[in-house]
Structure formats: structure tokens, C-alpha cells
Amino acid sequence: VHEPSSHGFSTPITSLSVDADTLVKQIEELSTFSDSPAPSVTRILYTEKDVLARRFVKSLMGLSGLSVREDAVGNIFGRWDGSEPDLPAVATGSHADAIPFSGKYDGVVGVLGALEAINVLKRSGFKPKRSLEIIFFTSEEPTRFGISCLGSRLLAGSDALAKALETTVDGQNISFISAASSAGYLTDPAQISTVFLKKGSYSAFLELHIEQGPILEEEGISIGVVTAIAAPASLKVEFEGTGGHAGAVLMPYRNDAGLAAAELALAVEKHVLDSGSIDTVGTVGILELHPGAINSIPSKSHLEIDTRDIDEERRNIVLKKIHESANEIAKRRRVKLSEFKIINQDPPAHSDKSIIEAMVSAAKDLNLTHKLMISRAYHDSLFMARVSPMGMIFIPCYKGYSHKPEEFASLKDMSNGVKVLALTLAKLSLQ
Amino acid sequence: VHEPSSHGFSTPITSLSVDADTLVKQIEELSTFSDSPAPSVTRILYTEKDVLARRFVKSLMGLSGLSVREDAVGNIFGRWDGSEPDLPAVATGSHADAIPFSGKYDGVVGVLGALEAINVLKRSGFKPKRSLEIIFFTSEEPTRFGISCLGSRLLAGSDALAKALETTVDGQNISFISAASSAGYLTDPAQISTVFLKKGSYSAFLELHIEQGPILEEEGISIGVVTAIAAPASLKVEFEGTGGHAGAVLMPYRNDAGLAAAELALAVEKHVLDSGSIDTVGTVGILELHPGAINSIPSKSHLEIDTRDIDEERRNIVLKKIHESANEIAKRRRVKLSEFKIINQDPPAHSDKSIIEAMVSAAKDLNLTHKLMISRAYHDSLFMARVSPMGMIFIPCYKGYSHKPEEFASLKDMSNGVKVLALTLAKLSLQ
Ligand SMILES: [Mn+2]
Ligand SMILES: [Mn+2]
Ligand SMILES: [Mn+2]
Numbered sequence: 001v002h003e004p005s006s007h008g009f010s011t012p013i014t015s016l017s018v019d020a021d022t023l024v025k026q027i028e029e030l031s032t033f034s035d036s037p038a039p040s041v042t043r044i045l046y047t048e049k050d051v052l053a054r055r056f057v058k059s060l061m062g063l064s065g066l067s068v069r070e071d072a073v074g075n076i077f078g079r080w081d082g083s084e085p086d087l088p089a090v091a092t093g094s095h096a097d098a099i100p101f102s103g104k105y106d107g108v109v110g111v112l113g114a115l116e117a118i119n120v121l122k123r124s125g126f127k128p129k130r131s132l133e134i135i136f137f138t139s140e141e142p143t144r145f146g147i148s149c150l151g152s153r154l155l156a157g158s159d160a161l162a163k164a165l166e167t168t169v170d171g172q173n174i175s176f177i178s179a180a181s182s183a184g185y186l187t188d189p190a191q192i193s194t195v196f197l198k199k200g201s202y203s204a205f206l207e208l209h210i211e212q213g214p215i216l217e218e219e220g221i222s223i224g225v226v227t228a229i230a231a232p233a234s235l236k237v238e239f240e241g242t243g244g245h246a247g248a249v250l251m252p253y254r255n256d257a258g259l260a261a262a263e264l265a266l267a268v269e270k271h272v273l274d275s276g277s278i279d280t281v282g283t284v285g286i287l288e289l290h291p292g293a294i295n296s297i298p299s300k301s302h303l304e305i306d307t308r309d310i311d312e313e314r315r316n317i318v319l320k321k322i323h324e325s326a327n328e329i330a331k332r333r334r335v336k337l338s339e340f341k342i343i344n345q346d347p348p349a350h351s352d353k354s355i356i357e358a359m360v361s362a363a364k365d366l367n368l369t370h371k372l373m374i375s376r377a378y379h380d381s382l383f384m385a386r387v388s389p390m391g392m393i394f395i396p397c398y399k400g401y402s403h404k405p406e407e408f409a410s411l412k413d414m415s416n417g418v419k420v421l422a423l424t425l426a427k428l429s430l431q
Numbered sequence: 432v433h434e435p436s437s438h439g440f441s442t443p444i445t446s447l448s449v450d451a452d453t454l455v456k457q458i459e460e461l462s463t464f465s466d467s468p469a470p471s472v473t474r475i476l477y478t479e480k481d482v483l484a485r486r487f488v489k490s491l492m493g494l495s496g497l498s499v500r501e502d503a504v505g506n507i508f509g510r511w512d513g514s515e516p517d518l519p520a521v522a523t524g525s526h527a528d529a530i531p532f533s534g535k536y537d538g539v540v541g542v543l544g545a546l547e548a549i550n551v552l553k554r555s556g557f558k559p560k561r562s563l564e565i566i567f568f569t570s571e572e573p574t575r576f577g578i579s580c581l582g583s584r585l586l587a588g589s590d591a592l593a594k595a596l597e598t599t600v601d602g603q604n605i606s607f608i609s610a611a612s613s614a615g616y617l618t619d620p621a622q623i624s625t626v627f628l629k630k631g632s633y634s635a636f637l638e639l640h641i642e643q644g645p646i647l648e649e650e651g652i653s654i655g656v657v658t659a660i661a662a663p664a665s666l667k668v669e670f671e672g673t674g675g676h677a678g679a680v681l682m683p684y685r686n687d688a689g690l691a692a693a694e695l696a697l698a699v700e701k702h703v704l705d706s707g708s709i710d711t712v713g714t715v716g717i718l719e720l721h722p723g724a725i726n727s728i729p730s731k732s733h734l735e736i737d738t739r740d741i742d743e744e745r746r747n748i749v750l751k752k753i754h755e756s757a758n759e760i761a762k763r764r765r766v767k768l769s770e771f772k773i774i775n776q777d778p779p780a781h782s783d784k785s786i787i788e789a790m791v792s793a794a795k796d797l798n799l800t801h802k803l804m805i806s807r808a809y810h811d812s813l814f815m816a817r818v819s820p821m822g823m824i825f826i827p828c829y830k831g832y833s834h835k836p837e838e839f840a841s842l843k844d845m846s847n848g849v850k851v852l853a854l855t856l857a858k859l860s861l862q
């Protein structure tokens with residue numbers, strides 16, 4: 001079957017051959033750069049393992065003949081020049097950082113899969129018109145500095161973030177600036193805003209990612225075409241009480257910051273369920289007590305709360321109710337609500353219509369089943385959508401698992417995703 | 432006023448002069464051996480700071496003319512031989528380990544105060560009949576290995592503990608045995624049971640301690656004469672769920688181990704309050720979530736629970752209800768109750784009648800107000816009571832604060848406590 005008209009190059013679509021064995025080997029190798037034992041993966045921004053992962057990806061970019069550059073915070077770009085290199089390029093990419101004790105595929109499939117998509121196109125004899133670019137984003141996960149999609153938020157031109165990063169520190173009080181410079185970036189803090197992309201740098205941005213939900217697997221569908229990304233928000237909350245000795249302070253004299261935190265965690269669940277929509281989610285992933293001794297009444301507690309919805313207004317109502325509960329609990333338990341900070345409160349993003357069409361048509365060309373769907377997880381695409389038309393390709397993953405060692409995508413599903421990505425990149429490159 | 436008949440030595444009681452300035456200086460110096468910034472104190476078993484604190488106390492014992500020995504786990508004994516050194520000795524002492532971010536006085540007043548009591552007696556010209564011994568107990572606090580009163584439990588002959596310590600590890604998976612040997616103790620693990628005291632080693636054991644409660648301060652009373660120590664119990668509980676991505680897993684498909692922990696923490700509070708007695712207390716001082724990332728549903732949670740009462744049976748009912756709640760929560764939330772472990776479940780201890788009489792009479796001799804009271808905190812005295820007649824002397828502390836940096840006892844109150852201790856030791860030495 002030759003279809004030169006639909007995708008603009010003269011190779012049969014059936015010959016788009018993915019080297020899935022190599023892709024799987026690369027995923028395995030990347031997973032060894034980890035600070036927790038296999039099969040779990042822990043790869044935190046600017047640690048030694050993160051730096052090693054970056055070196056690995058840059059060397060693969062070089063092997064694929066891409067020209068590699070890095071920006072001041074370590075977003076990595078691998079470029080294949082098109083025949084009209086001055087046109088806005090078509091970009092694709094994802095992240096390779098991994099939260100503690102997570103898996104091998106989140107983000108990684110969109111980085112190493114993008115490299116394989118480029119290899120597929122090169123092997124097929126395709127010649128891009130617009131340049132194709134792979135982006136490896138710095139710190140999609142908020143693990144170290146509490147900021148999700150750090151690299152893509154900066155690429156999208158967040159002045160507020162550039163400013164905040166000048167004074168941001170991690171849990172060990174290491175500044176963002178010194179962490180970045182220890183990894184070889186940001187030798188001058190004034191460089192942060194050099195990361196901002198010029199508007200119009202890209203005509204399209206695409207991200208290949210595991211679904212992180214069970215739908216595609218359950219319905220036996222190969223490709224998810226993402227039409228929108230849910231609106232995420234996150235909060236930091238701290239309570240302070242008097243603390244004291246667990247034996248000596250009688251119950252009526254206590255103001256236990258830990259019990260205030262426990263109540264707030266349950267209130268988050270309640271407000272989320274009260275939204276009445278299956279699409280509202282909320283999670284207390286971090287709950288820490290100070291001083292953290294069995295015989296000491298907690299004098300401080302610290303919670304980090306994540307809530308999301310495809311409906312921004314409904315999510316904002318949940319945020320408001322969480323705030324009301326925090327105040328009410330503090331008052332009733334005579335603890336101080338010493339912090340209630342909205343870390344981020346992002347609107348949802350919508351995929352570009354013509355990119356959706358390109359993805360759908362690529363899936364059809366390849367005889368792969370597809371489904372239009374929502375991304376409930378956020379991605380760097382959420383922020384790339386602010387500076388470029390955006391689209392995302394999902395592939396099934398085992399039981400929808402993500403952020404844990406059991407996370408898995410099959411060789412077949414990854415190959416399908418890479419093919420759809422390659423063909424969509426080709427189509428968009430010629431537009 | 433000479434009262435040679437009542438206390439057996441010929442110095443006027445009014446001349447029992449405490450060198451409170453030196454005592455305060457020593458307390459300040461000991462507080463500098465800490466792993467957290469002043470005014471907080473953190474001194475954990477067998478760390479460098481614990482070893483330095485031990486060296487400091489041993490050198491003071493030497494300066495007071497005591498003969499010093501240490502047992503296999505680092506209980507330290509400073510002995511002043513009496514005129515009848517073969518009689519069971521009279522002992523006093525306390526601990527100097529400090530939970531994270533706690534204060535300078537808990538335990539320390541009973542160690543450095545005991546040294547000053549010996550100095551007072553020496554300066555007064557007193558000659559003991561029974562030998563007097565100061566004991567510095569190893570790890571009263573359960574911080575590192577989860578075992579409270581480790582030293583005194585072993586002195587009291589706990590075979591079960593000696594056995595358990597062969598395989599006990601801390602949170603960093605460092606074994607008790609290797610931690611002890613890195614501090615210069617336990618060169619041979621078989622030595623653990625050499626710590627057991629021979630029955631009849633002591634005719635009395637006394638502990639001077641801050642009250643860790645507000646009663647003496649509020650009522651303006653100088654000396655608390657402890658008649659009983661509440662019955663403590665502690666639990667370790669773990670829940671396990673499926674975890675997953677905080678965005679992608681919808682609420683009905685979750686089994687959040689963190690919310691199970693939050694519910695159990697609140698259930699502990701409820702069951703304690705339901706006991707109906709002011710004397711029942713319960714605390715969740717440790718609550719940890721795994722993996723502990725803002726965008727990850729907790730797949731594991733770990734709680735450590737402390738509960739106490741002066742009524743052992745009533746406390747055991749609370750334990751039983753906590754267990755029922757843990758099971759009920761696990762079932763309802765579809766998480767696994769992967770651990771429910773009773774770490775200790777100790778009976779209360781009662782002070783010896785003749786020691787109570789000696790303490791009361793000492794307070795009266797010194798014209799100090801006193802009050803008979805319960806100790807709600809446990810102490811090494813709880814376990815020493817198993818192998819020796821026991822008594823405790825409490826002094827007021829600021830607002831009842833303990834286990835936090837604001838912990839404070841005044842120079843005057845400490846002097847009073849040291850005097851009562853000295854006089855009681857003298858009386859008991861002559862009995
Ligand atoms: Mn992720
Ligand atoms: Mn991701
Ligand atoms: Mn204590």
C-alpha cells in the first residue's frame with residue numbers, strides 16, 4: 001500500500017518499522033539510573049541519577065544524528081533540521097524524572113519513544129520540511145522543589161516562576177539555584193528567563209505517554225487521542241499546636257496538630273466526593289508530623305494536597321471548601337493554620353483541532369483503533385499548550401497503574417504509539 | 432537546727448547547700464551535645480552526641496570521686512562506697528537521651544541532679560552506710576529502636592528483650608548490635624544478658640524528674656512524691672493499599688492507605704475520650720506515608736501509637752478498641768492491615784511505702800511543700816520497680832511542658848529537688 005498523498009513520503013506505511021527490542025532495552029537501561037531498588041525507580045531532579053539519565057538521552061540523540069542543545073535549567077532539545085529550517089518546528093517530548101518508588105514508563109515512553117519515532121522516520125527515508133525536535137523536559141514531577149512541570153512552565157514563559165525559583169529551596173534547604181548549578185546548569189541565576197521560548201517557536205507540540213488510567217486496556221483500544229488535560233491544583237497546608245509529652249498532657253489540654261491534619265485529609269476526600277462528579281479527584285500524598293516521636297504530641301503537621309478536575313470551576317469549589325475546612329478544624333482544635341498556600345491552580349488545556357485530526361488520521365492510516373479521551377494526569381503538554389498548538393497520544397498501560405513499580409506498557413502498545421507519533425510528526429512536518 | 436536522729440548525720444539540714452549555678456552550667460553544657468539547633472535538643476542512642484554526653488557524665492562522676500563502671504549496653508554506674516559495702520546499695524538516676532527537637536531537662540535533671548545530690552552529701556560530711564550509686568540509663572526514649580526504657584528493662588532482667596535485641600534494627604536498617612558496638616559497647620552480642628541485675632542489688636531506687644505536667648506549678652507546690660507510674664502501651668500499625676497516580680485513579684477505584692491512617696488516628700482519640708476518665712491518654716506521634724509524593728496516592732502508611740492510663744484494665748480496653756477500629760477501617764477501605772503489633776504493654780508500678788515515707792519526711796525536714804501524685808509519663812523507675820523498691824521525686828516545670836524546646840525547670844525548683852533527693856538518699860543509706 002503506497003499512500004504518498006496522505007502522509008507525504010513515498011514509503012509504504014506498513015514499512016514504518018519500530019525497533020521495539022531496542023526501545024525496551026533503552027527503557028530498562030534508563031530505569032537503572034535510580035535511587036531505589038528495582039523494579040521501583042526514583043530519579044529526582046539534579047541528583048546524580050538524573051544527571052546520568054540526561055547523559056544517556058543526550059548520547060542517544062547524538063546517535064540518531066540530532067543536534068543537541070540544553071537550556072539554562074536543563075531542558076534538552078534534539079533537532080533534526082528540515083528542508084525549511086526557518087519555519088516553526090514540530091516538537092515532541094516528555095520527561096524522565098520519576099517520583100520516589102515509581103515505575104519505568106511514565107514520561108520515559110515519550111522521550112525514548114520520540115527518539116525511536118525519529119529513527120523510524122529516518123529509516124523510512126522521510127525528509128522533514130519543518131524541522132523535528134525532541135524535548136526532554138526538566139522536572140515534570142514536583143518531587144524536589146514542589147513545582148510540577150518546572151521546565152515546561154518556564155518554556156511557556158512563566159515570569160512568576162522564574163522569579164520564585166531565585167529563592168526556592170528543597171526539603172534539605174538546598175536552593176534551586178545551587179542544585180541546578182551542581183548538575184551543570186544555571187551558572188548564573190539571571191539565566192532563568194533565557195529559558196522562555198519565543199512565541200511561534202513551534203507549529204505543533206506532541207507528547208506520547210502511557211494513559212495512567214485503565215480505559216484503553218479495559219476497552220482493548222490501541223491509541224488514545226487526548227482532547228483536553230484536566231485542571232490541576234496543589235496546596236501546602238501546615239498546622240501548629242503546642243505539642244508536649246504523650247503521657248503527661250491530658251486530653252482536654254491538647255491541641256494536636258497531627259489530628260488536625262488527619263481531619264483535613266478526610267475532609268479533602270469528603271469535598272471531592274461531594275462534587276458529585278466522577279471527574280473530581282483529590283489526594284493527600286504527603287502528611288508529615290513534627291517532631292515525629294511516638295511519645296510526643298505532634299506540634300506541627302504538614303500536608304500537600306493535589307486536586308484535579310476537567311471542570312476548572314468545580315475544582316475551584318473543592319479548593320474553597322478545603323480552605324474552609326482547614327480554618328474550621330484549626331479553630332475547633334485550637335491549632336494555628338500557619339500555612340495555606342496554593343502552589344499552583346492551573347486551568348485545563350485543550351488539544352489543537354488540526355493536531356487531533358492528524359493523530360486520528362495517523363491511527364486510521366495504521367489500522368489502529370483509537371478513542372478520543374481526557375487526560376486526568378497533567379503533563380508538560382499542559383504548559384506547552386500556552387505557546388504552541390498541542391496534542392497528546394496515549395497508549396494503554398497495565399491496569400492503569402502509574403507512579404508505582406508495577407507500572408507497565410507492552411512492547412506492542414509502545415510500538416503502536418511510536419508509529420502513530422512518527423506518522424503524525426511526519427504529517428505535521430509537511431503542513 | 433541539728434537533727435542527727437532523723438537523718439543520721441550531724442550537719443544542720445539547713446546547711447545542705449546545693450551549688451545550683453554549677454548544676455545549671457552542666458545542664459547547659461550537656462544540652463550542647465545535640466543534633467538539632469539550640470534551644471532544642473536531639474540526642475539519640477549511640478550517636479556521636481550520645482557518646483559525647485556519656486563521656487561528659489562519666490568525667491563528672493570521676494570528679495565527684497565515684498567509681499565508674501559501664502555494662503554491656505552502656506548503662507553507666509557511679510558508686511560511692513558506704514561503710515557497709517556488702518549491703519544492697521541505694522541507687523538513683525535517670526536518662527540523658529532526648530527525642531528529636533525536645534528540651535534540656537527531661538531525664539537530665541535526674542542524672543546531673545543526682546551528681547549534685549552526692550556532692551551535697553559529700554560537702555556536708557555525710558558518710559553513707561549502704562553504698563550510694565548513680566545510674567545513667569541507656570535509652571529511656573524509644574526513638575531509635577522503638578523500645579522505651581531499653582537500659583532499665585534489661586537491668587530488670589527482660590529475657591524477651593535481650594532476645595529481641597539480637598535482631599532489632601533501626602529505621603535505617605542498622606542493627607542494635609552494630610549501633611551499640613560503634614558506640615563502644617556490646618563487642619559480643621552474647622553479652623546482652625550480662626546486663627541483668629542480680630535480685631537484691633539495691634535496697635532502694637530513687638529518680639528525680641521534672642513533672643512533665645502542670646500540677647505542681649499551678650498549685651505552687653515544690654515537691655511531688657510519686658506514688659505510682661501509669662501503665663503505658665505502644666503499638667505499630669501499617670496499612671497497605673494499591674497506590675497509583677493522584678490524577679488518573681478515580682475516587683471509587685482507590686484504596687488509600689493514608690486515609691486509613693488518618694481515620695485510625697482520629698479513632699484513637701475517640702476511644703481514649705470514650706474511656707470517660709481524665710487519666711486515659713492516647714497519642715499518634717508518628718504517621719508516615721509511602722511513597723510520600725504529592726501526586727501519588729499513599730500505598731502504605733505507618734502509625735505509632737502511645738496510650739497510657741493509671742488503670743491497666745481501662746487502658747487495655749482502649750487497645751482492644753483501637754484494634755477493632757483498625758480492622759474495621761481496613762475492611763471498609765479495602766486496604767490491608769499488614770501490621771498491628773503491640774510493642775509494649777506494661778503494667779503500672781507502685782512506689783515503695785517506706786520510700787514514700789522517706790521522701791515525705793525529707794520534704795518536711797526541709798520545710799518544702801509536697802504533694803502525693805501519679806506519674807503519667809513512664810520512667811526507668813517503672814522497670815527498676817521490678818527489681819528494687821522504688822520511689823520518684825517530681826519538681827515543677829514551666830507550664831508542664833516537656834518533649835519540646837520550651838521545657839524548663841527553675842534553679843530554685845531544681846535545688847529543692849536535689850536537696851530532697853540528697854536527704855532521702857542519706858536516710859535510706861542509713862536504714
Ligand atoms: Mn508522573
Ligand atoms: Mn508523566
Ligand atoms: Mn522523655
Ligand SMILES: [Mn+2]
Pocket residue numbers: 526537538571640810
Ligand atoms: Mn524522662
